Amino acid sequence: AQTVTQSQPEMSVQEAETVTLSCTYDTSESDYYLFWYKQPPSRQMILVIRQEAYKQQNATENRFSVNFQKAAKSFSLKISDSQLGDAAMYFCAPSFGNEKLTFGTGTRLTIIP
């Protein structure tokens, strides 16, 4: 079975500081994509960043970057210069076999002004 674990149910960070959200997964697939989505109180699931498993270089999108360790099956998200608008539920969601998304249980991120 393919599983996704987000071990931090809740995290908080001071505005302008850096925070890292962790995600580990288990799969026998060799070809897959990994995604981080955020879901603010408005419920809209918004893509934050994506990583192709075959790429060794870690993906970055402005203030968001990932630390992808394929052998360890770890995919963490780093948010730099945290802003109030970053407050949301963050989901790690690999796409094993590049088909359906398998979501973790989420990490609720609070930004402290």
Added chain:
Amino acid sequence: DAGVTQSPTHLIKTRGQQVTLRCSPKSGHDTVSWYQQALGQGPQFIFQYYEEEERQRGNFPDRFSGHQFPNYSSELNVNALLLGDSALYLCASSERKLAGGTDTQYFGPGTRLTVL
């Protein structure tokens, strides 16, 4: 360019009834996936449609069925509603890759279904 749209936004039904949810994919996308998100949990995959056929299905009973139309829009139908079907239903669209599999999935705003 319109993103993924879903209707209705909210829906209240009683046990035993049937419901139909609708989704229009993002322009240029040909694949639609449906997810169920219970309160406080991560979304669970229901099924995926491509070329008007169900391509993959998650661990959901036959009460959950779907359809994809020639314009790529999709419907999710749930029969004999149970209290446990109360959830946020998310639709995601993506583009099929030539090498197989689907590209990045973009989500609609969801339909909140309440079963009384």
